[in-house]
Amino acid sequence: MKLYGSLASPFVARCWLVVAAKGGGVDLEMYEDGIKSESYLAMNPIGKMPLLVDGDTAIPESAVICEYLDQVLPGPTMLPAEPAARARVQLLCHITDLYLYPAAVALLRLPQDGDAAAIEAAKTDALAALDYIEHFLPDTGFAEGTSLTLADATLHGGINLVKLVFRNHGIENWLAQRPKLEAWWDAVTANTTLKPALDDIATALATFRKRRAEEAAKKAAAE
Ligand SMILES: N[C@@H](CCC(=O)N[C@@H](CS)C(=O)NCC(=O)O)C(=O)O
Numbered sequence: 001m002k003l004y005g006s007l008a009s010p011f012v013a014r015c016w017l018v019v020a021a022k023g024g025g026v027d028l029e030m031y032e033d034g035i036k037s038e039s040y041l042a043m044n045p046i047g048k049m050p051l052l053v054d055g056d057t058a059i060p061e062s063a064v065i066c067e068y069l070d071q072v073l074p075g076p077t078m079l080p081a082e083p084a085a086r087a088r089v090q091l092l093c094h095i096t097d098l099y100l101y102p103a104a105v106a107l108l109r110l111p112q113d114g115d116a117a118a119i120e121a122a123k124t125d126a127l128a129a130l131d132y133i134e135h136f137l138p139d140t141g142f143a144e145g146t147s148l149t150l151a152d153a154t155l156h157g158g159i160n161l162v163k164l165v166f167r168n169h170g171i172e173n174w175l176a177q178r179p180k181l182e183a184w185w186d187a188v189t190a191n192t193t194l195k196p197a198l199d200d201i202a203t204a205l206a207t208f209r210k211r212r213a214e215e216a217a218k219k220a221a222a223e
Contacts, residue, residue, distance in 0.1 A: 001025065001026045001027070001052065001053070001054045001072075002026070002027050002028075002029060002052070002053045003015055003016065003019070003026050003027070003028045003029075003050055003051075003052050003065070004029060004030065004031040004035075004040075004049060004050060004051045004052075004053070005028070005030070005031075005035075005049030005050035005051065006030060006049065006204055006208075007028070007200055007201045007203075007204035007205070008204045008205050008207070008208035009049055009050070010101075010157030010158065010160055010161045011048075011049065011050055011062035011157060012028075012049055012050040012062070013156070013157045013160065013197075013201045013204075014062050014066060014153045014154050014156065014157040015050050015052070015062055015065045015066055015069065015153075016028060016197050016200065016201065017152070017153035017156055017157075017194055017197050017198075017201075018065075018066045018069045018070060018078060018150065018153045019069060019073070019197070020193060020194050020196065020197035021075065021076070021078060021148040021152075021153065021193055021194065022069060022070070022073040022074065022075035022076070022078070023073070023074065023075040025073050025074070026052075026069070026073070031049075031051070035047055035048065035049055035051075043058035044058060044060040046060050046061075048060065050062055050065055052065045052068065052069070054068075054072070062154075062157075063093060063097060063154070066078075066150050066153060066154070067079065067150065070150060076147055076148070078148060078149045078150045078153070079149065079150055080144065080145065080149065085144055085145060088136065088144050088151075089143065089144045089149045089150055089151045090150075090151075091136060092133060092136060092137070092143050092144070092151035092154065092155060093150055093151055093154045095129060095132045095133055095136070096129075096133070096154050096155055096157075096158040097154070099125065099128070099129035099132060100126065100129035100130065100133070100158045100162065101158060101161070102125070103122050103123075103125035103126035103128075103129055104122075104126055104158065104161045104162050104165050105161075106118070106121075106122040106125075107119065107122045107123065107126060107165040107166075107168075107169060108161070108164070108165045108168075110122065110169075112168060112169060112170070119169065123169065123171060126162060126165075126166075127174065130162070130174065130178055130181065131178070133155065133178075133181060134178040134179075134180055134181050137180040137181060137184055138180070139179075139180050139183060141183065141184065141187035141188075142184070142187070142188075143155055143184065148191070148193065148194070152188050155184070155188075156188055156189075156198075159181070159185060160201070160205070162174075163175075164205070164209075
């Protein structure tokens with residue numbers, strides 16, 4: 001099975017954390033011809049990463065990929081069977097996908113000196129989404145129960161992105177103001193099963209940030 005994409009993408013990182021939690025079994029690589037190439041678009045006309053290819057089956061969209069990986073890979077199940085626990089896991093995933101990501105991605109696209117009203121609106125939306133997550137998170141160190149679930153993988157990508165964009169926009173103290181989220185973050189980032197994947201993600205993000213800074217410096221020098 002191949003997972004195409006870069007771990008600098010929180011959506012790819014989310015899938016990679018699921019692979020790590022399940023004990024491996026998937027190769028990660030960049031699609032050689034690029035995600036806008038004819039051959040990639042033939043498999044995934046959405047033209048985004050990640051894309052999972054398992055034999056003849058090509059699956060885009062990180063939420064769908066994560067559920068698929070949970071079903072086909074051996075290792076502990078990441079979506080509880082008990083209906084209420086299952087709903088809690090899916091709820092945290094949905095809040096992250098439907099409320100947190102759109103606001104964080106909007107902030108990512110807005111320069112610090114960009115449209116002040118748009119920045120304020122995206123910031124308000126992101127903080128509200130974090131409040132929803134804080135409301136539903138337990139204080140057990142996991143997003144649900146006493147083992148890793150799809151909600152831990154999903155939330156990690158979302159919170160990592162928020163950390164990056166809030167830093168860019170000078171927003172501070174937001175994590176400390178949400179104690180359950182902060183305790184969850186500390187626990188998940190210290191999780192030994194996830195450690196190698198978390199290190200891979202941190203390396204990819206550092207490379208991405210360095211490249212962006214170099215591009216910005218080059219652009220500034222040319223102006
Ligand atoms: N809803 C998608 C979002 C994927 C996504 O936005 N991927 C970005 C990277 S973070 C991408 O491939 N962007 C390239 C583009 O939009 O051209 C998912 O969950 O997989």
